[in-house]
Amino acid sequence: MEKLTDIIGIGVGPFNLSIAALLEQVPSLTSCFLEHKKSFIWHEGLMLPNTYMQTSYLKDLVTAVAPESPYSFIAYLVRNKKFYRFLNTEQKTITRAEFSDYLSWVSKQLNNVNFSQTVEDINFVGDQFVITTNQAQYQAKHICLGTGKSPYIPAEIKPYLGDNCFHASEIGLRNIDLTGKRVVLVGGGQTGADVFLNALRGNWGQPAQLDWVSRRANFQALDEAAFSNEYFMPRYVEQFYHLDEAVKQQEIRAQKLTSDGITSDALLAIYQELYDKFEVQKQRKWVRLLPHRTVSAMNNAVNGFNLIADNNLTGKDEHYAATVVILATGFESKIPACIKALTPMLDLSEGGLLQLDPNFRVKWTGNKDNHIYAVNAGLDSHGIADPQLSLMAWRSAKIINDLLPEPAFDLGENQHVIQWTNDDVEDNLEPINRVRNSVKNVVKSTVKSTSEIEMDSVDKATKDVMTEQVLSMV
Numbered sequence: 001m002e003k004l005t006d007i008i009g010i011g012v013g014p015f016n017l018s019i020a021a022l023l024e025q026v027p028s029l030t031s032c033f034l035e036h037k038k039s040f041i042w043h044e045g046l047m048l049p050n051t052y053m054q055t056s057y058l059k060d061l062v063t064a065v066a067p068e069s070p071y072s073f074i075a076y077l078v079r080n081k082k083f084y085r086f087l088n089t090e091q092k093t094i095t096r097a098e099f100s101d102y103l104s105w106v107s108k109q110l111n112n113v114n115f116s117q118t119v120e121d122i123n124f125v126g127d128q129f130v131i132t133t134n135q136a137q138y139q140a141k142h143i144c145l146g147t148g149k150s151p152y153i154p155a156e157i158k159p160y161l162g163d164n165c166f167h168a169s170e171i172g173l174r175n176i177d178l179t180g181k182r183v184v185l186v187g188g189g190q191t192g193a194d195v196f197l198n199a200l201r202g203n204w205g206q207p208a209q210l211d212w213v214s215r216r217a218n219f220q221a222l223d224e225a226a227f228s229n230e231y232f233m234p235r236y237v238e239q240f241y242h243l244d245e246a247v248k249q250q251e252i253r254a255q256k257l258t259s260d261g262i263t264s265d266a267l268l269a270i271y272q273e274l275y276d277k278f279e280v281q282k283q284r285k286w287v288r289l290l291p292h293r294t295v296s297a298m299n300n301a302v303n304g305f306n307l308i309a310d311n312n313l314t315g316k317d318e319h320y321a322a323t324v325v326i327l328a329t330g331f332e333s334k335i336p337a338c339i340k341a342l343t344p345m346l347d348l349s350e351g352g353l354l355q356l357d358p359n360f361r362v363k364w365t366g367n368k369d370n371h372i373y374a375v376n377a378g379l380d381s382h383g384i385a386d387p388q389l390s391l392m393a394w395r396s397a398k399i400i401n402d403l404l405p406e407p408a409f410d411l412g413e414n415q416h417v418i419q420w421t422n423d424d425v426e427d428n429l430e431p432i433n434r435v436r437n438s439v440k441n442v443v444k445s446t447v448k449s450t451s452e453i454e455m456d457s458v459d460k461a462t463k464d465v466m467t468e469q470v471l472s473m474v
């Protein structure tokens, strides 16, 4: 058994990697991060050509809380001798391949990250967690779950999963050939767009037919407007946490396109490719764009599958023949299998998911001095920023601060633009109110002592009026 560590991270995607990188600045805490893969690759199955980040490269592992860190994206550019050439490209967003390379570069420098370690089981024994991997046993005072999300497969499609029906997250891991096939792609988010563009460009061979089915009302753009980006601010997340549960759900639904739309660049690339193929090259129309359709059933057919979709505009069923079905149907939160032994102590939500406190501690009934933290598990509690990279560094710093008697990272924020609630105003005034209250207390005690010595002849009511008049001037 390895010696007791302050915090052990389970899984090393970007989120736990960010904590691992920031912990290098905090020598008072021992840490260890365990990852199943042999080395760092970010969403390997979706590492397709021409895929770009949805977020700025400045929203990296560390910069937002520790710009001096040697693990920033800028440090990566400089250390890899490509800083000036990077600037010459004038890109606002980088490819996913480069972001993955940056993450991998950081992971190779960190002593607290261990690969080829599949966490199989976590128990709580005495006053510590015991973590069993395929290679060793570890003990930790606290753990941080960072195992990511699981591909979401609609129930009606599950029975048909196989070589010709699969989730898009596996597409880069399969040796697929779409030549001459009738392909139905389900799902109208960014992943759907990335797969569609690659299939349209014939990157997996020339399909006979390519149908892109989406439940959404159209192929909708990511809302990246300045005010929408205020949802990705620490203060917003902190306020969101305290809203009513029903209001939170309503806001998450309303903000769908802020977190889950398709980048305008990707939409334009698709549109231009369609124009070139069908208006300039005048190819036979082998593509159909099918928004506003909800897949309601699927069954086997002679040469593959038959998909049935409800057209939400006409209310009618439509049938689509497919030899290959690709599901870009998103990802869902699940409780990691390795914490099964802890489940009786977890305070789960009605939906059976982890519940978090404001500092990303999982609510549980175990020892109050041992914390289970979770990253990428707080959509319902902390809002749409939680599954995104935008506030990754801030959340990491918040978790590290929570582990320490004194904060290691300054998370104080400047004023912000939108006044979401009036509590916000009160909070902004808090430092002023604190000064005002202490001045008032000094005035009160001065008036009191003065009255005792020099104002004995004045009656109490008059003294009170005088005191109030002085206080109103403060």
Ligand SMILES: Cc1cc2nc3c(=O)[nH]c(=O)nc-3n(C[C@H](O)[C@H](O)[C@H](O)COP(=O)(O)OP(=O)(O)OC[C@H]3O[C@@H](n4cnc5c(N)ncnc54)[C@H](O)[C@@H]3O)c2cc1C
Pocket (backbone or CB within 6 Å): 010, 011, 012, 013, 014, 015, 016, 034, 035, 036, 037, 042, 043, 046, 052, 053, 054, 055, 117, 118, 119, 120, 146, 147, 148, 149, 191, 336, 338, 375, 376, 387, 388, 389, 390
């Ligand atoms: C294709 C794609 C592109 C995205 N692009 C963006 C973007 O541009 N901007 C943005 O803000 N967000 C983006 N996101 C959303 C989000 O930022 C990413 O999904 C991000 O990778 C989440 O990080 P994570 O650390 O929670 O999980 P993951 O990256 O999924 O990492 C989890 C890790 O845990 C490991 N693991 C799981 N179980 C175990 C176990 N039992 N033992 C050991 N290891 C285990 C896995 O091997 C994996 O490496 C994207 C998501 C996807 C799918």
